[in-house]
Amino acid sequence: MPPTLRDQLPALANKAYFNYGGQGPLPTPSLEAMVTAWQRIQELGPFTDDVWPFVESTVARLRRRLGCWLGVPPHRLSFTENVTSGCVLPLWGLPWQAGDALLLSDCEHPGVVAACRELAHRHGLSLHSLPVADLLGSPAATDAAVLERLEAALTPRTRLVVLSHLLWNTGQIMPLEQVAAHLQDHPRRPWLLADAAQALGSLPVAAAAAVVDIYACTGHKWCCGPEGLGVVALSERVLAEARPTLIGWRSLSHEGTPASGFHADGRRFEVATSCIPLFAGLDCSLQLLETEGSAEERHARLRRSAGDLWRQLQDVPGLDTLLQVEPPAGLVSFTLAGMSPVEVVGQLGRQRVWLRSLDQPACLRACTHLPTNAADLEALLNALRSTAKT
Amino acid sequence: MPPTLRDQLPALANKAYFNYGGQGPLPTPSLEAMVTAWQRIQELGPFTDDVWPFVESTVARLRRRLGCWLGVPPHRLSFTENVTSGCVLPLWGLPWQAGDALLLSDCEHPGVVAACRELAHRHGLSLHSLPVADLLGSPAATDAAVLERLEAALTPRTRLVVLSHLLWNTGQIMPLEQVAAHLQDHPRRPWLLADAAQALGSLPVAAAAAVVDIYACTGHKWCCGPEGLGVVALSERVLAEARPTLIGWRSLSHEGTPASGFHADGRRFEVATSCIPLFAGLDCSLQLLETEGSAEERHARLRRSAGDLWRQLQDVPGLDTLLQVEPPAGLVSFTLAGMSPVEVVGQLGRQRVWLRSLDQPACLRACTHLPTNAADLEALLNALRSTAKT
Numbered sequence: 122m123p124p125t126l127r128d129q130l131p132a133l134a135n136k137a138y139f140n141y142g143g144q145g146p147l148p149t150p151s152l153e154a155m156v157t158a159w160q161r162i163q164e165l166g167p168f169t170d171d172v173w174p175f176v177e178s179t180v181a182r183l184r185r186r187l188g189c190w191l192g193v194p195p196h197r198l199s200f201t202e203n204v205t206s207g208c209v210l211p212l213w214g215l216p217w218q219a220g221d222a223l224l225l226s227d228c229e230h231p232g233v234v235a236a237c238r239e240l241a242h243r244h245g246l247s248l249h250s251l252p253v254a255d256l257l258g259s260p261a262a263t264d265a266a267v268l269e270r271l272e273a274a275l276t277p278r279t280r281l282v283v284l285s286h287l288l289w290n291t292g293q294i295m296p297l298e299q300v301a302a303h304l305q306d307h308p309r310r311p312w313l314l315a316d317a318a319q320a321l322g323s324l325p326v327a328a329a330a331a332v333v334d335i336y337a338c339t340g341h342k343w344c345c346g347p348e349g350l351g352v353v354a355l356s357e358r359v360l361a362e363a364r365p366t367l368i369g370w371r372s373l374s375h376e377g378t379p380a381s382g383f384h385a386d387g388r389r390f391e392v393a394t395s396c397i398p399l400f401a402g403l404d405c406s407l408q409l410l411e412t413e414g415s416a417e418e419r420h421a422r423l424r425r426s427a428g429d430l431w432r433q434l435q436d437v438p439g440l441d442t443l444l445q446v447e448p449p450a451g452l453v454s455f456t457l458a459g460m461s462p463v464e465v466v467g468q469l470g471r472q473r474v475w476l477r478s479l480d481q482p483a484c485l486r487a488c489t490h491l492p493t494n495a496a497d498l499e500a501l502l503n504a505l506r507s508t509a510k511t
Numbered sequence: 512m513p514p515t516l517r518d519q520l521p522a523l524a525n526k527a528y529f530n531y532g533g534q535g536p537l538p539t540p541s542l543e544a545m546v547t548a549w550q551r552i553q554e555l556g557p558f559t560d561d562v563w564p565f566v567e568s569t570v571a572r573l574r575r576r577l578g579c580w581l582g583v584p585p586h587r588l589s590f591t592e593n594v595t596s597g598c599v600l601p602l603w604g605l606p607w608q609a610g611d612a613l614l615l616s617d618c619e620h621p622g623v624v625a626a627c628r629e630l631a632h633r634h635g636l637s638l639h640s641l642p643v644a645d646l647l648g649s650p651a652a653t654d655a656a657v658l659e660r661l662e663a664a665l666t667p668r669t670r671l672v673v674l675s676h677l678l679w680n681t682g683q684i685m686p687l688e689q690v691a692a693h694l695q696d697h698p699r700r701p702w703l704l705a706d707a708a709q710a711l712g713s714l715p716v717a718a719a720a721a722v723v724d725i726y727a728c729t730g731h732k733w734c735c736g737p738e739g740l741g742v743v744a745l746s747e748r749v750l751a752e753a754r755p756t757l758i759g760w761r762s763l764s765h766e767g768t769p770a771s772g773f774h775a776d777g778r779r780f781e782v783a784t785s786c787i788p789l790f791a792g793l794d795c796s797l798q799l800l801e802t803e804g805s806a807e808e809r810h811a812r813l814r815r816s817a818g819d820l821w822r823q824l825q826d827v828p829g830l831d832t833l834l835q836v837e838p839p840a841g842l843v844s845f846t847l848a849g850m851s852p853v854e855v856v857g858q859l860g861r862q863r864v865w866l867r868s869l870d871q872p873a874c875l876r877a878c879t880h881l882p883t884n885a886a887d888l889e890a891l892l893n894a895l896r897s898t899a900k901t
Contacts, residue, residue: 132553143558144784152549159542159737163522167738168533169865170857202592205759205783213603213756232759232783234769239758341784347549348557349739349786366603367757368629369595369622377870379624393595393622394534394731396739396786467560475559480767 126409127492130345137500139476139487142289142319142452145345146492151405155347158401176397183404190407190416191336192327193354196386200352200395204318207337207353209236210390212281214364215312219245221280224271224311226251226295228288233316237283249274251284254482256293257445264296271300279311286320286329286336290479290486291443292427292452297329312359318342323423323451323490325416330354343451343490344410346403349396355387369393413491423451426489426498433502439509443484454479454486457509465508474504516799517882520735527890529866529877532679532709532842535735536882541795545737548791566787573794580797580806581726582717583744586776590742590785594708597727597743599626600780602671604753605702609635611670614661614701616641616685618678623706627673639664641674644872646683649836654686661690669701676710676719676726680869680876681833682817682842687719702749708732713813713841713880715806720744733841733880734800736793739786745777759783803881813841816879816888823892829899833874844869844876847899855898864894 127133132146158179166172180200188195201207209232223237227250241248251274256263271282282304284295297315304311314335320326322343330336334356340346355363365372365383371391375381383389413419428447434440439458457465462478462485469476476487487501517523522536548569556562570590578585591597599622613627617640631638641664646653661672672694674685687705694701704725710716712733720726724746730736745753755762755773761781765771773779803809818837824830829848847855852868852875859866866877877891 130553131550132557135554136559140558144556146557147549147553152546156542156546159537160521163520163537164525166534167522167536168530168867169526170860202785203759203783206757209757209759209782229769230760231763231766231769231771235763235771235773236758238769239754239756243754339784347786347788348784349789364629364633366629367596367599368626369593369599370620373621373625376621379619379621379628381621381625383625392599393593394729394738395592396737396789398737399739399786470560477558 137474137497141488141490151402154405155398155402158398179400183400187352191330191354199387199390203351204337204339205232207351208233211335211363213366217244222247222278223281224249225283226253228254259446281312283314285316289319292448294449301332334359340403346406347399350399365389367392426493427451427453437505451489454484456484468508469504472504474500527864527887531878531880541792544795545788545792548788569790573790577742581720581744589777589780593741594727594729595622597741598623601725601753603756607634612637612668613671614639615673616643618644647835671702673704675706679709682838684839691722724749730793736796737789740789755779757782813880816883817841827895841879844874846874858898859894862894864890
């Protein structure tokens with residue numbers, strides 16, 4: 122019998138792990154793929170004509186696979202070091218005009234918010250908030266409320282909307298396709314930026330990624346790839362309208378000459394030397410996920426375990442889940458009465474059960490993914506019950 | 512007998528290698544250190560309270576060691592993905608005024624030049640050239656000419672000078688300490704940016720790094736670390752005056768809150784998730800170099816082999832070295848009459864002798880480093896003689 126995915130994740134051998142949304146465990150075959158890539162680069166190179174075909178095919182293979190996952194042609198992808206770079210890099214090169222308005226959901230990651238504040242500060246833009254943190258009901262009600270509030274929040278000056286695909290705190294899915302369609306009707310057609318840190322590897326993303334202008338992902342969370350490699354899918358208009366900011370030889374169409382123009386495709390936002398073995402590692406992790414079923418099947422499985430967890434959490438004394446319904450994906454957030462989230466994380470950690478705390482709102486977050494099994498859920502529930510009692 | 516550095520570099524087992532300035536070979540212990548770090552992260556984490564002390568100590572250890580190498584307090588260092596990011600990131604946050612002038616040497620890397628052109632385009636700055644490519648004589652003559660030309664090129668509007676420490680094409684060392692002292696007397700005290708891609712790991716850099724405003728390095732060339740990790744040393748005034756541009760949780764002093772300010776130290780230019788095992792790999796490579804002697808001793812050794820090569824190249828028919836004197840460091844550039852550099856690289860590569868071609872000026876470049884031995888030099892000279900004859 123071939124090894125299961127779980128068998129190939131040494132991180133799960135000594136703990137009940139619920140932090141896939143922080144960082145996913147690295148499969149042993151992915152680590153081996155990186156070591157093999159490093160050894161091959163040493164054998165052929167590291168800097169020789171013999172090594173470039175290997176480097177190029179390693180990058181191209183991952184670009185093609187991610188193009189399939191994201192439902193966009195590979196030339197619209199830029200590789201980045203992390204999801205934040207993917208969100209922020211294209212923004213600095215867009216043709217802003219003083220007075221333009223940025224509309225950010227109130228569930229965006231602090232890094233992206235801080236970057237938008239700095240952008241607003243330098244270009245004389247205004248920042249506005251789209252409230253979605255309080256949407257804790259059914260997907261249908263959530264979708265309707267998001268669209269209604271978006272309609273209310275848009276003004277003639279709105280030039281950018283920032284909305285995560287899967288909210289990292291409440292765990293709600295945002296209706297990006299409908300949002301994108303709605304923005305098409307706005308006279309200024311605001312750009313749509315989606316932080317997909319929690320989406321790639323946990324949800325089917327192709328439909329959303331294909332219609333969003335800046336759809337930024339990382340490989341080291343739900344994809345279980347190595348840390349230090351992300352990807353952003355860019356719309357044709359962002360490729361045409363945004364100028365590169367952090368420029369290096371990879372951005373240039375003729376890297377040997379300073380007078381070179383920029384690449385017309387996603388490479389215009391790439392910078393300089395990256396760690397090629399990480400590309401081999403992420404490609405291996407994505408292949409391992411593919412053997413677990415289609416994106417829809419994988420999403421259904423991790424939503425099932427999140428639903429199991431959510432239902433059982435209802436019976437833990439003093440525990441309140443943020444969502445009033447079963448979670449639409451793998452994020453399950455909750456509070457324990459009278460306990461600080463940081464304190465609970467420490468107490469559970471001493472029992473080798475790991476989840477994380479969040480600041481806004483102050484809560485705990487448990488993630489369920491394909492490797493999550495019944496024993497994990499039981500360990501978490503037992504630990505929470507004993508903690509709630511003390 | 513302990514293994515020599517060369518014994519630990521599998522890349523050198525099957526070739527005569529002269530591209531250390533493109534990418535250095537990775538020592539086996541450094542690859543092992545990365546694998547060990549990845550395994551330890553899986554055992555402790557990957558995202559748990561238990562793993563953070565390991566992550567922090569891995570980063571802090573490298574920061575301290577690089578602080579020693581660069582002669583600056585560790586808080587003035589920012590880690591970056593590559594040398595280009597280290598050059599360019601701080602530039603976007605400096606307080607430019609329309610009309611400011613940028614003075615760039617004519618030997619800067621195309622990526623940095625393109626970034627300065629874009630900066631100039633967006634902020635209304637002017638670009639000017641400091642000619643140094645034609646300085647091919649002794650160190651004393653070169654230093655004197657650089658300072659004289661600098662004096663002639665500076666204007667009251669000059670706000671930035673960009674000058675590599677070790678020129679990647681001609682192989683000359685630039686007198687950065689004297690340049691920095693000279694700029695102190697300029698009424699606007701222009702910032703000094705040094706691309707140190709060729710310097711860290713090949714030259715003693717502490718004296719220069721301590722007086723330059725932006726001293727940007729990479730770990731994957733002369734340091735023989737993994738690709739994908741660089742460092743930039745920033746002056747106190749750049750830390751105080753430059754605002755972060757590519758902002759993420761690592762730039763923020765309170766990463767959990769969007770209203771957070773920025774770190775006051777070098778972390779303000781760091782972005783988000785990087786690959787921590789690379790830090791362990793680079794630290795191991797630096798330690799291996801340290802066992803080969805002080806920075807001065809190591810520089811003397813690689814300059815000696817560069818000198819040996821330079822002298823023997825004088826006897827190859829049709830070959831002209833760019834420098835009229837023995838090279839001051841490990842870069843030896845030359846042309847072969849009637850041969851295109853790209854063609855020569857291919858011909859030599861088929862004999863498993865690897866150097867690289869450059870576009871500006873069109874030439875070949877061979878690098879000598881600590882592992883370079885007499886057999887390497889002989890293989891290169893034989894291959895050049897047979898190529899020159901054909």
